[in-house]
Amino acid sequence: xxxxxxxxxxxxVVMGTAAAASVAGIASAAQAAPPLTTLQPHQAETLLKMTxxxxxxxxxxxxxxxxxxxxxxxxxxxxxSVAKVIGEGIEKLDSMGKRFVELTEKKQTAALKQIESSAxxxxxxxxxxxxxxSDPSVWKVLGxxxxxxxxxxxxxxxxxxxxxxxxxxxxxxPKPA
Amino acid sequence: xxxFASGDNSVIVIVGSGAGGGTLANELCQKGIKVVLLxxxxxxxxxxxxxxxxxxxxxxxxxxxxxxxxxxxIARDFPNLPAWICKTVGGxxxxxxxxxxxxxxxxxxxxxxxxxxxxxxxxxxxLTLAELEPYYAKAENKMGVTRTNDIxxxxxxxxxxxxxxxxxxxxxxxxxxxxxxxxxxxxxxRSSCWQLGFxxxxxxxxxxxxxxxxxxxxxxxxxxxxxxxESMALQIQHDHHGRATGVLYADxxxxxxxxxxRAVCVAANSIETPRLLLNSHSSKFPDGLANSSGQVGxxxxxxxxGSVFGVFKQPVHMYRGTVMAGIVQDEAIxxxxxxxxxxxxxxxxxxxxxxxxxxxxxGAWGEEYTNLLDKYPNMAGxxxxxxxxxxxxxxxxxxxxxxxxFGLPIPNVHYDDHANDLAMRSxxxxxxxxxxxxxxxxxxxxxPPYPSTHNLGTCRQSEKPAEGVxxxxxxxxxxxxxxxxxxxxFSSSAAENPTLTIVTLAIRxxxxxxAQCSTRSI
Ligand SMILES: Cc1cc2nc3c(=O)[nH]c(=O)nc-3n(C[C@H](O)[C@H](O)[C@H](O)COP(=O)(O)OP(=O)(O)OC[C@H]3O[C@@H](n4cnc5c(N)ncnc54)[C@H](O)[C@@H]3O)c2cc1C
Ligand code: SF4
Numbered sequence: 001x002x003x004x005x006x007x008x009x010x011x012x013v014v015m016g017t018a019a020a021a022s023v024a025g026i027a028s029a030a031q032a033a034p035p036l037t038t039l040q041p042h043q044a045e046t047l048l049k050m051t052x053x054x055x056x057x058x059x060x061x062x063x064x065x066x067x068x069x070x071x072x073x074x075x076x077x078x079x080x081s082v083a084k085v086i087g088e089g090i091e092k093l094d095s096m097g098k099r100f101v102e103l104t105e106k107k108q109t110a111a112l113k114q115i116e117s118s119a120x121x122x123x124x125x126x127x128x129x130x131x132x133x134s135d136p137s138v139w140k141v142l143g144x145x146x147x148x149x150x151x152x153x154x155x156x157x158x159x160x161x162x163x164x165x166x167x168x169x170x171x172x173x174p175k176p177a
Numbered sequence: 178x179x180x181f182a183s184g185d186n187s188v189i190v191i192v193g194s195g196a197g198g199g200t201l202a203n204e205l206c207q208k209g210i211k212v213v214l215l216x217x218x219x220x221x222x223x224x225x226x227x228x229x230x231x232x233x234x235x236x237x238x239x240x241x242x243x244x245x246x247x248x249x250x251i252a253r254d255f256p257n258l259p260a261w262i263c264k265t266v267g268g269x270x271x272x273x274x275x276x277x278x279x280x281x282x283x284x285x286x287x288x289x290x291x292x293x294x295x296x297x298x299x300x301x302x303x304l305t306l307a308e309l310e311p312y313y314a315k316a317e318n319k320m321g322v323t324r325t326n327d328i329x330x331x332x333x334x335x336x337x338x339x340x341x342x343x344x345x346x347x348x349x350x351x352x353x354x355x356x357x358x359x360x361x362x363x364x365x366x367r368s369s370c371w372q373l374g375f376x377x378x379x380x381x382x383x384x385x386x387x388x389x390x391x392x393x394x395x396x397x398x399x400x401x402x403x404x405x406x407e408s409m410a411l412q413i414q415h416d417h418h419g420r421a422t423g424v425l426y427a428d429x430x431x432x433x434x435x436x437x438x439r440a441v442c443v444a445a446n447s448i449e450t451p452r453l454l455l456n457s458h459s460s461k462f463p464d465g466l467a468n469s470s471g472q473v474g475x476x477x478x479x480x481x482x483g484s485v486f487g488v489f490k491q492p493v494h495m496y497r498g499t500v501m502a503g504i505v506q507d508e509a510i511x512x513x514x515x516x517x518x519x520x521x522x523x524x525x526x527x528x529x530x531x532x533x534x535x536x537x538x539x540g541a542w543g544e545e546y547t548n549l550l551d552k553y554p555n556m557a558g559x560x561x562x563x564x565x566x567x568x569x570x571x572x573x574x575x576x577x578x579x580x581x582x583f584g585l586p587i588p589n590v591h592y593d594d595h596a597n598d599l600a601m602r603s604x605x606x607x608x609x610x611x612x613x614x615x616x617x618x619x620x621x622x623x624x625p626p627y628p629s630t631h632n633l634g635t636c637r638q639s640e641k642p643a644e645g646v647x648x649x650x651x652x653x654x655x656x657x658x659x660x661x662x663x664x665x666x667f668s669s670s671a672a673e674n675p676t677l678t679i680v681t682l683a684i685r686x687x688x689x690x691x692a693q694c695s696t697r698s699i
Contacts, residue, residue: 054542055534057551109543116542125542130231133534133550143554144496144530147228149381153371154334159498162335164491165342165616172341172353173333177362177369 036069038076038083044069046090046100051128053108057142064135071131072124082123089120181213181403186437188213188403189690190424191444192410192453195268197663197679198444199388199396200319204687206401210694213436214393214402215426217409217445218265223390226379230531233378237271239264242587243448244576249592250625254539259590260479261628262446266406267389269446269630270676274376274501275358275385276524277322278673279313282306283511284519284564287669290511291518291566294597298476298569302668303640303649309681316681320358320386321365330354331361331370334498336525339487339557343612344505344523351506355524358386358677359499365391372498374527408434411583413441413457413466413659421466421659427583440690440699442651444662444683447477447632451573451665452588454636467653470643473636474574476567477590478670479629481519481598484526485606486537486558487613488549488620493557495527501560508563508608509672517600520672521563523609528558537624549622557613561605562631564672566595573635631675636665650689651682658699662686 036044051065076083093100096111103111115121132138139146148154155176160167167173181188189205191198194216202214218237227233238261245252245259252259263269283290285306288299317325324330331354333341344352359376360369370384383390396402407429414422414435423437443450451474455465465473503525510520528536530553538546571593575586594602610621638661639645642654651666653659662683664675671678693699
């Protein structure tokens, strides 16, 4: 949780950096984040590119993808078989021609397409799916408001504020208490 | 809280504290009958629930390993998660959305009505709607179902506005915010709905009925309930007459205990209920308990489901407010001209961003998929729930080699979609798309089924002992003091969400058990 809070600040700092020009973003996010425990720098960099290609949201900078890399690092630390799958998966990716990180985005996607049924790809995708879309900084950008309880729900915050269609009659949709 | 001795054979042991078991426990306790309620999961409360989809899933869902087989897409998308159900006090009534509909008269006569459909194992229920009506009324009152008992409907949210306008434009007539076991006004000591939008994660305001904070505390107040949490039933034992004698269970440390019982009621949801009976095989009952018909575990039904999501030019924010307070009922009829028998309901559904990403197209990745997710705020969603056909080969069986943490075979869930199910799903997808297109959808997405939230039929009621596992009171044909007390009893799936009927059957079963006790029949 602490790391998340921390990275949220980090994300705000780098927010607005275009994905294409994100070298600076990588640097600042990497500096803000606690160090990796298990993944090697080349592995982390490869995973960063890979996670960007798997769920490529142009509006997102690198920070939330770094969060995913950190979650993969945590998983690799907790379970050496995960570390092995990641290590071998990256070696395989790099052996398909140029090193993965040096490929164009289009070619990276094509390379991933070739390994999409591998345990390596599936692991990265699953961790990314749960991590990226549970990240409050991502919610903000993609337009999801997250937990509602502490704000008293939506009863007074727009649960029925849609105005581009007529309101249903009261028989179908009674007024709130 | 009361504690009864393990050797006390006057107690009724109920396995599972969900919609069926939790209700049955309270009903029996109110009649002065002592109950030991075994629940595999932990105790949570509205205070410990969290408005976060993955957190809540990990906190509450049943995650013990299961396997799948068959042609259903679940076997490909979620091979080890056939069902989305809970392991916690209150069972899946903690995650449920609250839609509470009565099964229709003609649906109780599935075989007579749908005869001629090939490759099914249809039977009629041994019950009629008329027999159940007084109990439906009790259940609706207990659960505080809107649009019954003078309880107003819930106010419609944005997701409902889209459904309503689209559905009425294509000519549907019965469209409203549903019959929901969610307080639209404070009732029964619980608040009204705050429109949190996290009904699937445990309702933090307590507006939604769940046995966790209604039936179970009410039962505890009587002094007749002994709730044992983190207690996993492993085996139901019997004597040489073939009468159930009690339940062997493991506590949270794995230590085994045996609780004697006057009668045993199994309400572990339709995968674990048959699994427990099958795992209770003995030299007297080599095929498992109450299985002389060979039907234990068979006729597994999960409703014909799927979702339709529409993308619009302007925002919807579907995640705001009650998840399932919206319904179109016009298709829940018998009309074989559509190319299938059985009906279906269309109900609003919303997913938070974490679950939307996981479920809109399981396994998808890449730009096309993220382009869709980028439109998240402008999406509206609806869920299809329709009657699926019972098939003998759709079955919960014991895995030949894999064992769980207690050393017992894990369940495999086999399901092949029937041609009727497939025809219904593709028709329903089109109707859903028509509704959204009528209000200007720029894109419509057909979403495949989620892991089964409705699990039914695996120990079904039947008039004839050869065709099912229990009679119309849930009492097994083979063993007089063994009862099925959950959705496993369903003889057919009907179009309606099942929980109101599960609760109704539990209330009725409690009357029957009490009568059987007083005449010393059990
Ligand atoms: C997301 C979601 C939304 C839903 N929405 C609706 C809806 O709107 N309307 C509707 O009608 N239905 C809905 N349902 C379905 C509804 O939740 C179920 O129909 C209902 O809870 C089933 O009741 P049950 O008593 O059969 O089982 P459950 O409520 O699942 O209870 C079974 C209990 O048994 C326990 N158990 C299992 N095995 C053992 C064992 N061996 N020993 C001890 N304990 C055991 C489990 O831990 C569990 O607590 C929904 C379900 C989900 C997941
Ligand atoms: S929307 Fe209503 S019922 Fe659903 S979780 Fe919120 S308060 Fe509970």
